[in-house]
Amino acid sequence: MKVPSHARVVIIGGGVSGCSVAYHLAKLGWSDIVLLERRRLTCGTTWHAAGLIGQLRASQNMTRLAKYSADLYVRLEEETGVATGMRQVGSISVALTEARKEELYRQATLARAFDVDVQEVSPAEVKAMYPHLNVSDVVGAVHLPLDGQCDPANIAMALAKGARMRGAQVIEGVKVTKVLDDGAKVTGVVWEAGGERGEIAADMVVNCGGMWGRDLAAQSGVTLPLHACEHFYLVTEPVEGLGHLPVLRVPDECAYYKSDAGKMMLGAFEPKAKPWGMDGIREDFEFDTLPEDWDHFAPILEAAMNRMPLFEKAGIHTFFNGPESFTPDDRYYLGESPELGGYWIAAGYNSIGIVSSGGAGMALAQWMNDGEPPFDLWEVDIRRAQPFQRNRRYLKERVSETLGLLYADHWPYRQVETARGVRRTPLHEHLKARGAVFGEVAGWERANWFARPGQEREYRYAWGRQNWWENQREEHLAVRTGVGFFDMTSFGKIRVEGRDALAFLQRLCGADLDVAAGRIVYTQMLNARGGIECDLTVTRLSETAFLLVVPGATLQRDLAWLRRHLGDAFAVITDVTAAESVLCIMGPKARDLMARVSPADFSNAAFPFGTAQEIETGMGLGRAHRVTYVGELGWEIYAPTDQTAHIFEALEEAGADLGLKLCGLHTLDSCRIEKAFRHFGHDITDEDHVLEAGLGFAVKTGKGDFIGRDAVLRKREEGLNRRLVQFRLTDPEASLFHNEAVVRDGRIVSIVTSGNYGHHLGGAIGLGYVPCKGESADEVLASTYEIEIAGRRVRAEASLAPMYDPKAERVRA
Template sequence: MTPIPQTARAVIIGGGISGCSVAYHLAKAGWTDIVLLERMSLTSGTTWHAAGLIGQLRGSANMTRLAKYSADLYVKLSAETGVETGMRQVGSISVALTQERHEELLRQATVARIFNVDVNEISPAEVKAMYPHLEVGDVVGAVHLPLDGQCDPANIAMALAKGARMRGAKIIERVKVTGVTEAATATGRRVTGVNWQMGEAQGHIAADVVINCGGMWGRDLAAGSGVTVPLHACEHFYLITEPIAGLGHLPVLRVPDECAYYKSDAGKMMIGAFEPKAKPWGMAGIREDFEFDTLPEDWDHFQPILEDAMHRMPLFQTAGIHTFFNGPESFTPDDRYYLGEAPELGGYWVAAGYNSIGIASSGGAGMALAHWITEGEAPFDLWEVDIRRAQPFQKNRRYLKERVSETLGLLYADHFPYRQMATARGVRRTPLHEHLKARGAVFGEVAGWERANWFAEPGQAREYQYSWQRQNWFDNQRVEHMAVRTGVGLFDMTSFGKIRVEGRDACRFLNHLCANEMDVAVGRIVYTQMLNARGGIESDLTVTRLSETAYLLVVPGATLQRDLAWLRRHLGEAFAVITDVTAAESVLCVMGPKARDLLMRVSPNDFSNATHPFGTAREIEIGMGLARAHRVTYVGELGWELYVSSDQTAHVFEALEAVGADLGLKLCGLHALDSCRIEKAYRHFGHDITDEDHVLEAGLGFAVRLKKPGFLGREAVLRKQEAGLDRRMVQFRLTDPAPLLFHNEAIVRDGRIVGPVTSGNYGHFLGGAIGLGYVPCRGETVQEVLDARYEIEVAGVRHAAIASLVPMYDPTSERVRL
């Protein structure tokens, strides 16, 4: 038996494919002082029973990059380690049974072309030729990815484990981690190692870094350290037939409209299911002796899937059943896994919650996490899977049980734009929730917050009717959008994250982290970014100086935990306190050319440009209450954000509503906010700007004060300024008013795809779909960039587009300063 060391640079908890991949990549990066501890046997939790499908295409460039890395790695692993992985690039086919699904597949094919994934759109006849057992009479269309594949998941994990051992890592089975130890530091809590138990023996390993790869045990393991890892196990079913003569090696087949996938293996056929309503498992915890366990059969639950399969592939009518398998896998509230350092505890890293794509994801995830740990920064933008997106309340077990019953099935559901979760709703509500609901609000959810996305007209169904075309709320959005452009709109933006930074060193601390100048007059609002050492954008925010020693930072609700973690990580010895005050104040946004007229009716204060110019905040009287009025905008119009204490929010709303009718006051939702902001080419964090995007290439150099010494990222900005831009953020408008843009459509320059649309919406004032995206420009002038011929590819069809480097709506921002 391998002796258990007393010290290690890193301890990895969990010996599934995720833990083995992290060990392999850390060792490959040169960290040989690594220990992986597995409570039972390697792969004995979920990895051993995974289907082993290796799909390269994901919903974004970086997720696709990780999946492609996995596929490439698995092809080479057997030669490196001598462990056969069963990796075969048999390709995959996804078929559509409806026009809407076909639209989705065609859009995915466009995404594949952007990301250089080999893809072919194929007809039903071509599907039949490649998959003769398949009934294709009702197939509308399909896509084929020839380099996708399948593998033996357990052997992949064993190969990764052997590769880690070959580089010096220690992997020890039947050792349970009973706790993660920690100590207080000047900047907060930090891990110091782990306590372990093996039989009657116990001990401690001192370590700099601990990595939770605990799979379905990961949530409870993290909870013991006060870390949030919201995941929950669900039952996952598949069936394997007896051998079928002449079956051969077929492509992996996905029929998402029937919630099923198929693969041939060793002359047998497998069918697995991602049913619409799943069965959560393990609510009372997981047995101590759980190892290579299966769960009870449930034929009634699987029967609808099997009935469809018997029609789709008639061989299931006659083939004998060899295995009906049911095993647990872990799922997360948003169907994306967790990667990164926990915001609550320094040195505590997570790679868990893979939502049934752990085999295809773990190779790339292990590489990315190892880079992040050893280099101090992620190799590229990983916000989609960043553990810092998790909200503390999401570790609630009742919430998770309800939510994952839906998220398992969403893997094969139609991925319509703006699709909303149906389960576990209503956890976070603003003081105006019932007021807005009574006035027709149709809510969406972000970070648990219920937010009005659009307002139904009287008699209109208050629900989404999803489509890839214009959805049932398109005209509602247009009315709200035009109210903001011509009159006055009112938004409830209470979900904004609000962070108070105060203390003697608050100004100095923020001036180090923010690219813009923080030493401004009291009442001044500063738009800024927090940059990393590469000049990438870690946070996009406004900062208001409330007093000589206090500031209010306003960030998107979805990034609050990320931004808090970034601030706390860099606090160091600064004498300042960082406090989340999100729930203390509501935010009512009064936006539009008649915003000043509306406010003057409910407040005796002066809202003129002379007294209350753009970019300033001050206390006002409103109705019979008080608020702090911030003159800023995210829609490109005259407007104020009203920060109102939660106890007075309903009163202020009612006061505004009572006097706004003849001004055309319109309640507006987040869809209208987004369509207005994209006309003005305002960037959206997580789509248009990320930690991978340089602030100058994002077109945000106006918010950088290079004369200010010592701010984080300054040297990277100076280097980029000297070397020149490699790409530019460009705004596009389709000349045909009919097509829609959402995200990840292809930007085509002079006939060649150059990148994805980072965000899109409909410009109701400009009269067409608007998109933002980066265009390569190395060595080119601005004019050369603009003189090119641009098209946007939507579901395989290319549409002419007009390009601009300045906002197409109000390029000089005159309307903001009315």
């Protein structure tokens, strides 16, 4: 087939991901679609994938995408005539420990909330469905009858044929060597084939390059952090009378089982994986396998012989080792690169590429077509990736852990252990010396809790109260009754300045930013649907300069949103995150402490809430912002990084006899949820309408036009379809994390979007949306609420106003 010179879009990579994107763009009516595959379709990872179709994922939208894939693969065969091997044989996951049983039962509750067919089953019922299985030590299990398995290569071939049937060109044996751009957006690609070389001019490019994708992206300055790992499975000789069994997962033994064509497959997600391809992937790699490593696989096989005695007798037909790409957080990448316009990505599937690609291809095609995602995809959004994560040493170290985390216990607050310490605040060693136990977000090391002298500085994970619960309680109550310190340097900080800075930000933000210099405004950037793209504060520094403070995890996303909408406005956007530290002093005694380290006047009259001033602190100079995320009187001190340690020492010395308590991020979260402050990515996303999120007070439609204004006015007129409600469990021993089911008058209506323990309020606190079309606030609150946790329902009190300090009197004290 002749390679064309022009295309609307060039898709790079002919695995299941690239084929799905081509198919779904073609279904939307796009013409001029060209898919280029360096060798032959499916020859990288797709051809050797296990083909497991598990519909339940960790969130509603990921489950929505997986269900879409399953439905699509059932239909594809009839549409294209290509056999997909899709069989809905169901799946069983078994627990060998009480902790795993709790996890599986929580997943069953989640499945019910997402309308996925699920049953908790006893060991005896498992044995009836799976006669070959040793269930002597099985303590519980869940069965999803509509899960299944398929033929991965044929799925990709069916998608490719479906794309061709609608006019897309799918060309094998053509390698993309370079993506062309004009400095702002892509303009096409350079290709090579059989000694020939050429260019295709294109408006968009989609990198579906799998394990080749990272290095191709890096050529264009695009961050795509993924790394290949060896992935092992074996297939037995035929086993008499095996039949079509459900897919079986035994996560406590890192194993999955699949019957196929009378043989049994055993696959593994071992705790310490083997990264592969550090020095690049050889040019002729095509349908290749990697060397066998029996020693590495032996512990899995030994456990399998006990779990399924047929493995002791059945001969081994195939021992397979092939590469798959993994990401630093076990979630794939989707969306437009923040670095280069028109450069789209669908890659890094972490061994769930078959079940993910159908839905991911649909969502990405819709996103490319409409200019916005069809629903909240933040979990897999490429904009969550940090530029430093391109580093190959970092990736090699991290993916040795992330492959195993797929089947590890998914404890609440579980911390990654590899590739740590990349981004540290100036106070890291100070806090470490004082007992800090660190967690990591976006590469930042952040103190999560502080150990007492002599206490071990390790997490002891559990589904109930973990070993740091009392530490959090002490920190939390210190903030409520005395004064606490938080190092929040990981906040993203963006300067927007220039002649048009105000007009530009007024167009993007819902609040009115035309305020006096020194004023701080809490606001959101909305999309055209009224959904929340960014949750932030904006401080006006001068007539033409503004400081935007955003969550550390969303910095790249927020920078991309700003730059995308800048147009020809005369303004400069600068990431200044690393220039300043943020030291937070919070609690009723905060004013006393601030007065001891600074000659400034911290009275309400001189320093009201929502204002910022330059202040002397110790012998340094910083800027104090009177705001709070914990619901108390307090200041955030923005200090130059070179003066941070000195200012901290001055605060620590002055606060000694006030009982100044060093506090971690777990306490920040438990305080904010008592105050019902929203958390971006959990309680508020680009799919959640700002009014339904209860943030209408931050939107000023009277200021003039801004993105999302029409959607706000429309919603005010039509009324709310749902409301974000705060819940408190009446059983003080129960715990909430997130994804528990919200039960209204006996019926599951939604999930808990975020949860923590309210040490002041005396119970677990959660936030969650409740459907309320045509209902008043009073009618919403008149219902009886419970939260379902692992199948058990716990009574909950509900409130639309914050349960802690509803009138914000403490904040303004």
